[in-house]
Amino acid sequence: MLAKRIIPCLDVDKGRVVKGKKFKDIQDVADPVELAKRYNDAGADELVFYDITASNEERNIFLDVVEKVAREISIPFAVGGGIRSIDDINSVLRSGAEKVSINSAAISNPELISEAATKFGSQCIVLSIDAKETDSGKWEVVINGGRKYTGIDAIEWAKKGEKLGAGEIVINAIDTDGEKSGYHLELTKAIADAVNIPIVASGGAGTLEHFSTVLKEANADAALAASVFHYGEIPIPELKAYLEKENIIVRR
Amino acid sequence: MIAIIDYDAGNIKSLQFALDKLKVESVLTKDPATIKNASSIILPGVGAFKDAITSLNKLGMTEIIREEVANGKPILGICLGMQLFYETSYEDGEWKGIGLLKGSVNRIPDIVKVPHMGWNTLQRHQESPLFQNISDDPFVYFVHSYAIGGPYEKETLVSSSEYGMTVPAIVQKGNVTGMQFHPEKSGDVGLQLLKNYREMIS
Numbered sequence: 414m415l416a417k418r419i420i421p422c423l424d425v426d427k428g429r430v431v432k433g434k435k436f437k438d439i440q441d442v443a444d445p446v447e448l449a450k451r452y453n454d455a456g457a458d459e460l461v462f463y464d465i466t467a468s469n470e471e472r473n474i475f476l477d478v479v480e481k482v483a484r485e486i487s488i489p490f491a492v493g494g495g496i497r498s499i500d501d502i503n504s505v506l507r508s509g510a511e512k513v514s515i516n517s518a519a520i521s522n523p524e525l526i527s528e529a530a531t532k533f534g535s536q537c538i539v540l541s542i543d544a545k546e547t548d549s550g551k552w553e554v555v556i557n558g559g560r561k562y563t564g565i566d567a568i569e570w571a572k573k574g575e576k577l578g579a580g581e582i583v584i585n586a587i588d589t590d591g592e593k594s595g596y597h598l599e600l601t602k603a604i605a606d607a608v609n610i611p612i613v614a615s616g617g618a619g620t621l622e623h624f625s626t627v628l629k630e631a632n633a634d635a636a637l638a639a640s641v642f643h644y645g646e647i648p649i650p651e652l653k654a655y656l657e658k659e660n661i662i663v664r665r
Numbered sequence: 666m667i668a669i670i671d672y673d674a675g676n677i678k679s680l681q682f683a684l685d686k687l688k689v690e691s692v693l694t695k696d697p698a699t700i701k702n703a704s705s706i707i708l709p710g711v712g713a714f715k716d717a718i719t720s721l722n723k724l725g726m727t728e729i730i731r732e733e734v735a736n737g738k739p740i741l742g743i744c745l746g747m748q749l750f751y752e753t754s755y756e757d758g759e760w761k762g763i764g765l766l767k768g769s770v771n772r773i774p775d776i777v778k779v780p781h782m783g784w785n786t787l788q789r790h791q792e793s794p795l796f797q798n799i800s801d802d803p804f805v806y807f808v809h810s811y812a813i814g815g816p817y818e819k820e821t822l823v824s825s826s827e828y829g830m831t832v833p834a835i836v837q838k839g840n841v842t843g844m845q846f847h848p849e850k851s852g853d854v855g856l857q858l859l860k861n862y863r864e865m866i867s
Binding site: 609611 | 676678679682683685686711712713716745775778779780781782783784785786804806808809810827828847849850851852853855856
């Protein structure tokens with residue numbers, strides 16, 4: 414049976430892992446290669462690295478980190494942040510990443526998804542969607558770290574992303590991100606039910622129950638989190654033991 | 666020395682790093698002489714079947730692989746690399762593969778989410794030295810939308826995984842071995858499988 418995946422997410426700035434609340438007030442956490450190794454050994458199923466600065470000169474520092482991580486760990490990982498072109502995708506895959514996460518660039522240039530899926534295969538193209546609830550009770554896609562509304566409906570965008578060839582969707586609820594009050598179940602489930610590709614829930618994990626709820630009730634295939642792992646609040650072995658007790662299939 | 670066939674097949678680094686960890690010498694190459702002199706061959710691969718087979722044909726690799734396999738050289742295909750061993754693929758059309766194994770490559774049925782992405786367990790269909798020091802039902806990492814189906818030689822099935830169908834996960838016929846999952850990304854289990862493969866062919 415296919416296991417549900419637990420995915421620590423590492424935001425990387427100038428070669429260091431950082432964690433901000435709602436993308437602001439960023440705090441330094443650790444060396445990405447060390448942290449990746451620790452998560453690999455603790456039983457994480459996959460990792461995600463976001464290059465949050467993505468300026469040109471710092472890009473090379475980041476690619477160097479990606480290659481070092483690939484050398485050290487033997488689980489898959491995705492890379493996102495600042496991915497705007499086929500060349501960008503090629504360079505992170507060539508540095509040893511399994512998947513590439515595309516976010517803002519896909520909004521202005523949806524063909525980037527289809528071109529990338531044709532060239533590299535759907536399995537390595539992840540569409541990352543940041544969504545915020547609107548006054549009308551719908552979810553709207555936001556970009557630039559949640560600062561800019563796009564006017565695009567998140568569920569429609571997920572469906573379009575699947576058609577364009579994305580192999581997976583990360584749905585990040587900006588409203589719950591960093592709040593540790595639980596994943597956005599309604600949004601995650603709406604996206605999961607709208608497409609037939611794997612869904613990674615993101616934003617809001619604070620307790621063990623939050624993980625089991627989103628994996629059980631919102632049809633998520635994987636749950637992503639950052640600070641609860643980085644600060645050791647939820648050790649991965651403990652989380653997996655808990656999920657197993659909750660009758661969720663996990664890799665142990 | 667293992668020759669990893671270089672045909673611009675995406676992320677090859679992880680495989681090289683995994684072999685480095687096992688202290689197995691490998692070289693990424695498209696040079697026929699290097700491939701002929703190597704003790705074994707790995708055909709890696711991610712991406713589309715059509716692009717891969719077109720690229721292999723253009724580089725003359727299809728012929729070299731057939732010759733070397735006929736001469737008894739061990740070859741390991743990983744993910745798309747394994748699929749390329751078969752006669753036909755129905756990924757976005759109909760494409761002729763290398764034809765080392767009988768059978769075809771078909772889309773995983775839509776009764777499950779496609780791609781098949783993540784950690785799934787391996788069931789054994791026969792004893793194999795590949796399972797040395799491997800627990801029962803180990804998890805390995807899969808990521809693929811197509812799988813071996815149609816009429817294939819059942820006696821080649823060493824291991825499978827359940828995902829909307831019985832997905833052939835390890836196949837073997839003589840010196841030809843295929844792994845549908847990524848051993849280089851399957852944690853300690855994957856590294857052990859690569860180590861066992863190395864011992865099996867030496």
